[in-house]
Amino acid sequence: MTTDLNFSSAFFEQFECPICFEYFKLPIHLCSLGHSICNRCKERSRNCPQCRQPFIQNSRNISLEKIFEQVSKRCKFSECSSEVTLDQWHNHQSECKYNPNIKCLECGSSEEFLINHLVRNHEYKEISMEQNECLRSFSGPMASWHSNTEWPKGIWKFGEEYLVVKAKTHSGVFHVYLYRISKNLIAISLEITNQDTGACIKFKGDIPHISDYVDLSTSPHFNCEIKQLMTFIKVQEDEQDTYKLSVKVKKKDIVMYIEEPIIEESHLDEFEEHAIEELPLDVFEDRIIEESSLDDFEV
Ligand SMILES: [Zn+2]
Ligand SMILES: [Zn+2]
Ligand SMILES: [Zn+2]
Ligand SMILES: [Zn+2]
Incomplete structure (x- = not known):
């Protein structure tokens, strides 16, 4: 195995695809003017993206591939001592435990600027929230x-703090997933009110950091049964068959309240009487369980 000790950055540049600027994805293809293009970029284009000449049928740059397979390089994160082959380079950087970047929750790639990546690649829309309180809505046909x-x-x-927001309705339950990007702890409350009856449901809790994201099914999040939400979902005045749920979003820097236990279905009658109830994030249930296990250590 050849290591990077004696090689300059100009040497490693020879293994970068001129289109995607990443190390080649094998096999390496050639155009009729001799440009080397990685397999990933070849699949996306008919002509050489550099010179517009057609690719030669079945052409390969085999000698470059052979050298490529022999070369390895020290991981780019200074604390990491791994020697990484170039074909594993991209995978290693995203998996490397010294990587300070954030893993994208949609595609898994490791991103220094996750917000830009989410907007450009995954159809996320940036929304400015006025101060620490803002009204947001979810609207669509009843279906x-x-x-x-x-x-x-x-x-x-x-302001300078960002929350990634995903929402879905699934099996009769409305779910809202929030993740913070900044290191600072953030607590959020979501409040929905029925203007006619004054009934109100409030959810609140600490927001998990995006780096704790594993998958949606295990993420603590806000959720509520659709049948419970129905009295809060209103037909939009100007558009027929558009039903809107308005949510008041409030941001707090730290949580300064004691959690109420989550309401169970059997208490729904009670819930209606009280009109205002607070539902915490699922995560608080787990915490309560953890706390009770402290007894194990009591003498
Ligand atoms: Zn490429
Ligand atoms: Zn070319
Ligand atoms: Zn590494
Ligand atoms: Zn992504």
């Missing part, structure tokens, strides 16, 4: 409330 629906994805900007 989108009753069938399985992925709502448009967003990034809520509170």
Whole structure:
């Protein structure tokens, strides 16, 4: 195995695809003017993206491939001592435990600027939130409330702090997933009110950091049964068959309240009487369980 000890950066540049600027994805293809293009970029284009000449049928740059397979390089994160072959380079950088970047929750790639990446590649929309309180809404035809629906994805900007927002309706439950990008702890409350009856449901909790994201099924998040939400979903005045749920979003820097236990279905009658109830994030249930296990250590 050849290591990078004696090689300059100009040497490694020879293994970068001129189109995607990443190390080649094998096999390496040639155009009629001799440009080397990685397999990933070849599949996306008919002509050489550099000179517009057609690719030669079945052409390969085999000698470059052979050298490529022999070369390895020290991982780019200074604390990491791994020697990485160039074909594993991209995978290693995204998996490397010294990588300070954030893993994209949609495609898994490791991103220094996750917000830009989400907007450009995954149809997230940036939304400025006025101060620390803002009204947001989810609207769509009635069917989108009753069938399985992925709502448009967003990034809520509170000044310099960003929250990644995903919402879906699934099996009769409305889910809202929030992740913070900044290191600072953030608590969010979501409040929905029925203007006619004054009834109100409030959810609140600490927002998990995006780096703790594993998958949606295990993420703590806000959720509520659709049948419970129905009295809060209103037909939009100007558009027929558009049903809207308005949510008041409030941001707090830290949580300064004691959690109420989550309401169970059997308490729904009680819930209606009280009109205002607070539902915490699922995560608080777990915490309560953890705390009770402290007894194990009591003498
Ligand atoms: Zn390429
Ligand atoms: Zn070319
Ligand atoms: Zn590494
Ligand atoms: Zn992505």
